[in-house]
Structure formats: structure tokens, C-alpha cells
Amino acid sequence: MQATVSPKVRQARVPLRQALPYWIHRVLILFTGLLIFFPQANPGRISLKISEFASLFTTAISRSTITNSMGRILREEWIRQSDITLLMIGSAVILVGILLSAVGGCMSLGNSRMRRRGVLFPLAGSPLMIAGCGVIYRAYQNLVAHGEEVNRLGRIDPNLPGGLTLFLALGILILLSSLAVLILCRGAAVEPRMEMDEKFKLFLMFLPVLLLTFVFAYLPIYGWRFAFFDYKVGDALTRDNFVGFKWFTFLFESAATRSDLGRVLVNTLAMSGLGIATSWLPIAFAVFLAEVPSTRFQRFVQTFTTIPNFISWVLVYAIALAIFSTDGFINSFLRMLGQNSAVNYLDNPDHTWLKMLLWGTWKGVGWSAIIYIAGISGIDQQLYEAADVDGANRWHRIWHITVPGLTPTYMVMLLMSIAGILSNGMEQYLVFRNARNTDVIQVLDLYVYDIGIGQGLIPLSTVVGIFKSLVGVTLLFGANRISKAIRGESII
Amino acid sequence: MSKTNHIKRSLNDKIVNAIIILFFSLFTLLCIFPFYYLFINTISDNDLVSAGAINFLPRGLHINNYIALQNVSDLGSSAIVTVVRTILGTALMVVTSAWAGYLVTKQKMWHRSLWYRCLVITMYFNAGLVPWYMNMMMLGLTNNFLAYIIPGMVAPYNIILVKTYIESIPAALEESAVIDGAGTFKVFTRIIMPLSVPILATIAIFGAVGNWNSFQDSLLLMSNRPDLYTLQHRLYTYLNTSSNLGALMSGSGGVSTQAVQNMLNTKVIKYTISMVTIIPILLVYPFMQRYFVKGIMLGAVKG
Structure with missing residues (x-):
């Protein structure tokens, strides 16, 4: 590692006595930084009427989230808006304090001069955190006092949140650790300029991206906890409604749910299966299009057959209505021919799987073919010339040169679609669903949406989601392993 | 390779080509027509549209619908x-x-x-x-x-x-x-x-x-x-x-x-x-x- 350090930055090995306080310091700040996203640690939940989904972060920035379920309480002024404002200010002050400490934490990756400067930030930030806790406590006192005044204490449920103590403690700890750093590291040599090793600089520049990824892609996993509680919207997660694996077993023991899930799985596998069974269509499309002698015609076809891929499923449904509904094209065309026709073809639940496959093909085949069209133009022309010399006809050339040339790409696509067999998305099936075809069109993604968002069965739909995620990951790694074994290349 | 054989083969090829072109033309039409159909129905006379009379060509052009x-x-x-x-x-x-x-x-x-x-x-x-x-x-x-x-x-x-x-x-x-x-x-x-x-x-x-x-x-x-x-x-x-x-x-x-x-x-x-x-x-x-x-x-x- 020493060899990679650029000559500009002198990196002496930091003795443990000096390094340890920094590490404690950094870990503390990182921990505090993560806590701002967790509602359980929210120091601002001074009334139980404040949404249990509000984290410190949201308390500071989003008034609507805090006051979500307070309609009457605010209208009747049992809780004054000014107290909410005070609460938000307190939370914002804590956030600023944490932010300052985080800046200091980042700077502690630099050389000794930068570390020296950096420690000043948490020194300024931690008192802000403590002050913010004080402001929130003040808001709490105001809330209680006002509640007693209007005699509605029972309705506003004042609550001294544990998070307040937690953040107060963290503020004090950060203050102490920065003081320790300041004192313990006094003797270190001070470089003339603030500098940081390139590797840490790059890391810090990348940090915002990582943060966003964490918040939007990894933090949702924390929501899996709902699977272990008897939870309805508005409840709190407490020891009382903790049920362990009840919902996991419920899924298999409840006859109704089991039959629902069975039906949904059949739909899912059938429609994914049909998609996989017809996944060679784009290859055929590309191969035969390449046989057309005119490149102008090829380009023309390619341009227009890819358009449907770029419109949303809602628009596909709009088109379906225009063509197949009672007053759509098919019916009016038949009437024009003199037949008395008024059928709503979209209502008909027969052959739903096939219809969905056809819509998917209409939308996607031209687009999926592009990758193979490009693949064909990448095949060595000499192969074709050699085949011609050997007297091969058109079919021989397709079957023995073109198709084998496209197979590696096809294998990747095939493995990916097998790995995604449970995720066929919900948009297509949601828009095409109606009262009559709902039993045969409901796929797993749509089922999760229906029971979770539609019926509010949050634990159950979380359990189904967990199973789906785990199966998906297993299939993906399986597919990857197969790909490695067969082609010597991974697909992810 | 004899000459007749060659002609036969190229004729065969031409027929296959024609079938392929026909197929792709039809599919392309299938991809464009719905958009065209929607469009002509928005710019044609609304009474005719209600009656389902606008199927292939627009009639009574106007843009009032968009306005x-x-x-x-x-x-x-x-x-x-x-x-x-x-x-x-x-x-x-x-x-x-x-x-x-x-x-x-x-x-x-x-x-x-x-x-x-x-x-x-x-x-x-x-x-x-x-x-x-x-x-x-x-x-x-x-x-x-x-x-x-x-x-x-x-x-x-x-x-x-x-x-x-x-x-x-x-x-x-x-x-x-x-x-x-x-x-x-x-x-x-x-x-x-x-x-x-x-x-x-x-x-x-x-x-x-x-x-x-x-x-x-x-x-x-x-x-x-x-x-x-x-x-x-x-x-x-x-x-x-x-x-x-x-x-x-x-x-x-x-x-x-x-x-x-x-x-x-x-x-x-x-x-x-x-x-x-x-x-x-x-x-x-x-x-x-x-x-x-x-x-x-x-x-x-x-x-």
C-alpha cells in the first residue's frame, strides 16, 4: 500500500495512540449520520400523533409528514403551529450539527494539518446538536403546557422520545471525542498545507452517490421488519404486536392465501414462461430482416417497429381501447362491412395469457431484435463467402453461420429472463385488468401491490416480497453460475 | 453449377424474399396503424367519429379537439x-x-x-x-x-x-x-x-x-x-x-x-x-x- 501513495503526500504511519481516537470519532459520527434516517430514533416525536414514519431527517424538512395525521388537533389548535415550527427548527439545528460533524469526519482522512482543522467542525457541530435537543425539549414543554391549558392532554399524547436522549448522548460523546482528539493529537507534526491522500479524496467525492444509493436501495430492506409484526397503518411497532414468523407460516397455512398465491404463481410462471418460450422471436426477426436485400427497407422496418417500445403501457392500453373496445376500430370496420358487431374484445377473459404475450411481443420484438441485427453485422463476412464457395444455400448460411453467431448473446438474454421469471412487473397487467379477467391476469408483482397498497395487509405483502426477492437473487446467482460454467463469463 | 439450376435457385430466392418483405411490411403496418388511427380520429368530424365512420381516412378536418x-x-x-x-x-x-x-x-x-x-x-x-x-x-x-x-x-x-x-x-x-x-x-x-x-x-x-x-x-x-x-x-x-x-x-x-x-x-x-x-x-x-x-x-x- 505504501508504494501506491503519491510522492506529494507524505504518509507516515500513524501510531495507534493517535489513530484510535480518530476511529472512535469517525464511527461515532457515521453512526449518528445513519440514525437520522431511522424513525425509531427520531428525537422529534414529541407527540404520539406525529407520524411514526417521520425520521429526524423528515422532521426537519417536511411539515406535511409530521402533521400527516393531526388534522383535527391542528384545526382546533390543541397543538399550536408555532410549537411544530419550534420542533422543526430544533431538528434542523441537530441536522446542521451532524452535518458539520460529518464534514469534520471527512476531513479527518487528510494529513495532520487537515485533521487539526477538521476537528474544529465537530467541536462546533456537537454543541449545536445539544442545543437542538434543548430546543426540541422546549417545544415539548410548550406542547404539554398548552395541552394542559386547553385541557386536551389526552388527545395530543405528549411523548418524551427516547431518541431525544439518544441524540443528546451522541452530541455529548462527539464533543468529548473531538476534545480527546484535540488533546491527544496535539504533539503531531503539522504539515505546511492541508492535503489529503488521493484515494480518500476520490472516495469522498463518490460519497454522495453512495449515500443516495444507501437511502433509496438499501434502506428499504429495513422495511422487512414489518413482516414480523401485526401491523396496520397507523400502529406502532412495539413488543406487543411482535409476532415473529407468524406471517411466514400464515402464508402457507391459511387456505385462502395459499390458493390465492398458487393461482398468482401459476399466472406469473405461465406468462413469464410464454415470454421465455418465444424469446427466440427477436432472433428470427433479425435474421429474416437481414435477408432483405434493400438496406433502406431494413432501416424503415427497424425504425417503425421499435416505436411501440417507447410508449408506456398506459398508452398501449389506450391503443388497445381504440382498436378493440366496443366502439373501436375492429367493430366499426366490421360494421362498415355490413355486420352488426359490438363486442368489447378487451373484456373477454379467454386466452388472457396469450393476449398479454401478443401485446408484449407487439411492443418489444422490434426493439429486442436490434441487438441481434447489430450482432449479425458483426459476423465475419468471410464465413459467408467460404460457405458460398462450398455451395451452401440461404438456409445453410442462416443455420450454420448466423444463428451460431448470435447464440452467445441469446444465452445471456435467456439466462437473464429466467432469473427474472418472478418479476414480470405490474404495469402491463394493472392496465389490462378488468373485473372479468382479474383471476388470470394477476401476477406476483400485482398481487403484492393489491394486498399491500390496496388492502393494507402490509406484513403479508412484505413477506411475499421477501420471498420474491430471495428467490430472485438465488435464481440470478444460479444463472450466473451456469453462465460461468458454460461460457466462462459471468452475466452480472 | 448448371445454368438452369442457378436460375431456379434465384427464382426460389426471389419468392422467399417477397414473402419476407410482405411479412415485414405487414408487421410494420401493424406497428404504425394504431397511432395513425388514433390521430385521424382526433382531427376528424366528431359526429363521424362517434358513428365509427373514420377508419382509414380522415374526414371533416379540424383541430378543435386539441384546442x-x-x-x-x-x-x-x-x-x-x-x-x-x-x-x-x-x-x-x-x-x-x-x-x-x-x-x-x-x-x-x-x-x-x-x-x-x-x-x-x-x-x-x-x-x-x-x-x-x-x-x-x-x-x-x-x-x-x-x-x-x-x-x-x-x-x-x-x-x-x-x-x-x-x-x-x-x-x-x-x-x-x-x-x-x-x-x-x-x-x-x-x-x-x-x-x-x-x-x-x-x-x-x-x-x-x-x-x-x-x-x-x-x-x-x-x-x-x-x-x-x-x-x-x-x-x-x-x-x-x-x-x-x-x-x-x-x-x-x-x-x-x-x-x-x-x-x-x-x-x-x-x-x-x-x-x-x-x-x-x-x-x-x-x-x-x-x-x-x-x-x-x-x-x-x-x-
């Missing part, structure tokens, strides 16, 4: 929301992807491959719909316009595309700039960004189409804020309204009552709104097609 759309309540706000989200969301996504894509090419970064793997894995793994929804609620992003912009900023697939592209840029360019004293940020804005315009344009186009077509996030997150519905979500609600959409129209407005009267036709309103939602895509499509193709090719070589 009258300004009276359809909530359509305007949805259009603004969608346009703003498309512009802002795409711009932020492109800048973030360029920046992240550039940084992950830096071998020197502390634990680079670990962070990169953390990023890539999110393409294949998600916690599920409900946990995602609860998370958005926790972050205060339900019924909030920012929910359209911020989560889309980090797009792992696009970051991979940019990374692959930047890796193909000769390292000497960057090195000479560094020797001249340029820092990471300057190298990024002066060297990397200008050289990656093709790939940035590609992901911008994909991002813009994705934003324009967005439906699910609006459906899930904006339940209490109909004014924040995206255009697709709005269209979805219209398509599912079986009652006369005329009820949605306010009588007053910049058009004559006659025009409004003409619009009191569920079918035509649905068609016209659909058309308005499709037209921007059809308009940009011909110019952008080469970028689309480039995008999918780059994705394919990723491996």
Missing part, C-alpha cells in the same frame, strides 16, 4: 409536472451518472471495487414494493414532487454505460491534463464531459423517455395529491372513467361553447389526450433513434 383540451381539468397541471420532472430528473440523472461513472474508473479510489459492487447489485436486488413504499413514506417523499426527481438520480445501469465509455477514452488525454495541473474536477468538466457527449446523450434520451412514461411512482406515491399526477397516471384515470368525461370540463375557457359541445364525447377526449401524450415521443423519436440503438449496443457489450 378544447385546455378545458379538461387537471390535464394542465399533469402536463407541467411531467415536463418539469422530465427536464429536471433527466438533467440531474445525467450529471450524477457522468460524475459517478467517471469516479468509478479511478483505480486509486479507496475500496473502489467494493463501492462499485454495492452500486451494481442494486440493479438486481430490491427489497420489494411495500418496504420501498414505507421507505419513501419514512423519507417524507410521499405526496411530494421531489419523489420524482431524487430517487432517479442514481441509475446504476447508466453509470455502468458511462464507465464503460470513459474507459475507452485514451488515458493519455487525462494524464496530460493532470500534468498541466488540472485537478479531478477540472479534468471531469474539461476533458471527460466533452468527450463523453455521445454516451451522455444516449442516457439522457433513455432517461427522458422513462420520465415521460412514468406511471408507477405517481400511482403509488401521490395518492393525496392529484395535482402531482404525471400525464400517464392522469391518462390512466381518464381511460378508466366510464362516465361521460364532459363532466370533467369546465364550461368557461378560451373556446366557444360549440367547441366544448363537440368535445362532449368520451371517445374523442380519450383519443385526444392519448395523442397528446404520444406526440412528444413520436416527434423526438426519428432524431434520437441512433442514440437508442447505440444505448442498447453498449449495454450488450457490457458483459
Whole structure:
């Protein structure tokens, strides 16, 4: 590692006595930084009427989230808006304090001069955190006092949140650790300029991206906890409604749910299966299009057959209505021919799987073919010339040169679609669903949406989601392993 | 090879070619015709449209339907929301992807491959719909316009595309700039960004189409804020309204009552709104097609 350090930055090995306080310091700040996203640690939940989904972060920035379920309480002024404002200010002050400490934490990756400067930030930030806790406590006192005044204490449920103590403690700890750093590291040599090793600089520049990824892609996993509680919207997660694996077993023991899930799985596998069974269509499309002698015609076809891929499923449904509904094209065309026709073809639940496959093909085949069209133009022309010399006809050339040339790409696509067999998305099936075809069109993604968002069965739909995620990951790694074994290349 | 044999073979080939061309012509027609059918029904005489008489050719041309759309309540706000989200969301996504894509090419970064793997894995793994929804609620992003912009900023697939592209840029360019004293940020804005315009344009186009077509996030997150519905979500609600959409129209407005009267036709309103939602895509499509193709090719070589 020493060899990679650029000559500009002198990196002496930091003795443990000096390094340890920094590490404690950094870990503390990182921990505090993560806590701002967790509602359980929210120091601002001074009334139980404040949404249990509000984290410190949201308390500071989003008034609507805090006051979500307070309609009457605010209208009747049992809780004054000014107290909410005070609460938000307190939370914002804590956030600023944490932010300052985080800046200091980042700077502690630099050389000794930068570390020296950096420690000043948490020194300024931690008192802000403590002050913010004080402001929130003040808001709490105001809330209680006002509640007693209007005699509605029972309705506003004042609550001294544990998070307040937690953040107060963290503020004090950060203050102490920065003081320790300041004192313990006094003797270190001070470089003339603030500098940081390139590797840490790059890391810090990348940090915002990582943060966003964490918040939007990894933090949702924390929501899996709902699977272990008897939870309805508005409840709190407490020891009382903790049920362990009840919902996991419920899924298999409840006859109704089991039959629902069975039906949904059949739909899912059938429609994914049909998609996989017809996944060679784009290859055929590309191969035969390449046989057309005119490149102008090829380009023309390619341009227009890819358009449907770029419109949303809602628009596909709009088109379906225009063509197949009672007053759509098919019916009016038949009437024009003199037949008395008024059928709503979209209502008909027969052959739903096939219809969905056809819509998917209409939308996607031209687009999926592009990758193979490009693949064909990448095949060595000499192969074709050699085949011609050997007297091969058109079919021989397709079957023995073109198709084998496209197979590696096809294998990747095939493995990916097998790995995604449970995720066929919900948009297509949601828009095409109606009262009559709902039993045969409901796929797993749509089922999760229906029971979770539609019926509010949050634990159950979380359990189904967990199973789906785990199966998906297993299939993906399986597919990857197969790909490695067969082609010597991974697909992810 | 005898001469007759050769002629026979080329005749055979010609027949096969004719069949292939016929097939592709038909399929292409199948792809275009619905759009054409929708369009002619929005510009033809509304009485004829109601009677189902407009099947192949427009009759009684007029554009009153499009003018009258300004009276359809909530359509305007949805259009603004969608346009703003498309512009802002795409711009932020492109800048973030360029920046992240550039940084992950830096071998020197502390634990680079670990962070990169953390990023890539999110393409294949998600916690599920409900946990995602609860998370958005926790972050205060339900019924909030920012929910359209911020989560889309980090797009792992696009970051991979940019990374692959930047890796193909000769390292000497960057090195000479560094020797001249340029820092990471300057190298990024002066060297990397200008050289990656093709790939940035590609992901911008994909991002813009994705934003324009967005439906699910609006459906899930904006339940209490109909004014924040995206255009697709709005269209979805219209398509599912079986009652006369005329009820949605306010009588007053910049058009004559006659025009409004003409619009009191569920079918035509649905068609016209659909058309308005499709037209921007059809308009940009011909110019952008080469970028689309480039995008999918780059994705394919990723491996």
C-alpha cells in the first residue's frame, strides 16, 4: 500500500495512540449520520400523533409528514403551529450539527494539518446538536403546557422520545471525542498545507452517490421488519404486536392465501414462461430482416417497429381501447362491412395469457431484435463467402453461420429472463385488468401491490416480497453460475 | 453449377424474399396503424367519429379537439409536472451518472471495487414494493414532487454505460491534463464531459423517455395529491372513467361553447389526450433513434 501513495503526500504511519481516537470519532459520527434516517430514533416525536414514519431527517424538512395525521388537533389548535415550527427548527439545528460533524469526519482522512482543522467542525457541530435537543425539549414543554391549558392532554399524547436522549448522548460523546482528539493529537507534526491522500479524496467525492444509493436501495430492506409484526397503518411497532414468523407460516397455512398465491404463481410462471418460450422471436426477426436485400427497407422496418417500445403501457392500453373496445376500430370496420358487431374484445377473459404475450411481443420484438441485427453485422463476412464457395444455400448460411453467431448473446438474454421469471412487473397487467379477467391476469408483482397498497395487509405483502426477492437473487446467482460454467463469463 | 439450376435457385430466392418483405411490411403496418388511427380520429368530424365512420381516412378536418383540451381539468397541471420532472430528473440523472461513472474508473479510489459492487447489485436486488413504499413514506417523499426527481438520480445501469465509455477514452488525454495541473474536477468538466457527449446523450434520451412514461411512482406515491399526477397516471384515470368525461370540463375557457359541445364525447377526449401524450415521443423519436440503438449496443457489450 505504501508504494501506491503519491510522492506529494507524505504518509507516515500513524501510531495507534493517535489513530484510535480518530476511529472512535469517525464511527461515532457515521453512526449518528445513519440514525437520522431511522424513525425509531427520531428525537422529534414529541407527540404520539406525529407520524411514526417521520425520521429526524423528515422532521426537519417536511411539515406535511409530521402533521400527516393531526388534522383535527391542528384545526382546533390543541397543538399550536408555532410549537411544530419550534420542533422543526430544533431538528434542523441537530441536522446542521451532524452535518458539520460529518464534514469534520471527512476531513479527518487528510494529513495532520487537515485533521487539526477538521476537528474544529465537530467541536462546533456537537454543541449545536445539544442545543437542538434543548430546543426540541422546549417545544415539548410548550406542547404539554398548552395541552394542559386547553385541557386536551389526552388527545395530543405528549411523548418524551427516547431518541431525544439518544441524540443528546451522541452530541455529548462527539464533543468529548473531538476534545480527546484535540488533546491527544496535539504533539503531531503539522504539515505546511492541508492535503489529503488521493484515494480518500476520490472516495469522498463518490460519497454522495453512495449515500443516495444507501437511502433509496438499501434502506428499504429495513422495511422487512414489518413482516414480523401485526401491523396496520397507523400502529406502532412495539413488543406487543411482535409476532415473529407468524406471517411466514400464515402464508402457507391459511387456505385462502395459499390458493390465492398458487393461482398468482401459476399466472406469473405461465406468462413469464410464454415470454421465455418465444424469446427466440427477436432472433428470427433479425435474421429474416437481414435477408432483405434493400438496406433502406431494413432501416424503415427497424425504425417503425421499435416505436411501440417507447410508449408506456398506459398508452398501449389506450391503443388497445381504440382498436378493440366496443366502439373501436375492429367493430366499426366490421360494421362498415355490413355486420352488426359490438363486442368489447378487451373484456373477454379467454386466452388472457396469450393476449398479454401478443401485446408484449407487439411492443418489444422490434426493439429486442436490434441487438441481434447489430450482432449479425458483426459476423465475419468471410464465413459467408467460404460457405458460398462450398455451395451452401440461404438456409445453410442462416443455420450454420448466423444463428451460431448470435447464440452467445441469446444465452445471456435467456439466462437473464429466467432469473427474472418472478418479476414480470405490474404495469402491463394493472392496465389490462378488468373485473372479468382479474383471476388470470394477476401476477406476483400485482398481487403484492393489491394486498399491500390496496388492502393494507402490509406484513403479508412484505413477506411475499421477501420471498420474491430471495428467490430472485438465488435464481440470478444460479444463472450466473451456469453462465460461468458454460461460457466462462459471468452475466452480472 | 448448371445454368438452369442457378436460375431456379434465384427464382426460389426471389419468392422467399417477397414473402419476407410482405411479412415485414405487414408487421410494420401493424406497428404504425394504431397511432395513425388514433390521430385521424382526433382531427376528424366528431359526429363521424362517434358513428365509427373514420377508419382509414380522415374526414371533416379540424383541430378543435386539441384546442378544447385546455378545458379538461387537471390535464394542465399533469402536463407541467411531467415536463418539469422530465427536464429536471433527466438533467440531474445525467450529471450524477457522468460524475459517478467517471469516479468509478479511478483505480486509486479507496475500496473502489467494493463501492462499485454495492452500486451494481442494486440493479438486481430490491427489497420489494411495500418496504420501498414505507421507505419513501419514512423519507417524507410521499405526496411530494421531489419523489420524482431524487430517487432517479442514481441509475446504476447508466453509470455502468458511462464507465464503460470513459474507459475507452485514451488515458493519455487525462494524464496530460493532470500534468498541466488540472485537478479531478477540472479534468471531469474539461476533458471527460466533452468527450463523453455521445454516451451522455444516449442516457439522457433513455432517461427522458422513462420520465415521460412514468406511471408507477405517481400511482403509488401521490395518492393525496392529484395535482402531482404525471400525464400517464392522469391518462390512466381518464381511460378508466366510464362516465361521460364532459363532466370533467369546465364550461368557461378560451373556446366557444360549440367547441366544448363537440368535445362532449368520451371517445374523442380519450383519443385526444392519448395523442397528446404520444406526440412528444413520436416527434423526438426519428432524431434520437441512433442514440437508442447505440444505448442498447453498449449495454450488450457490457458483459
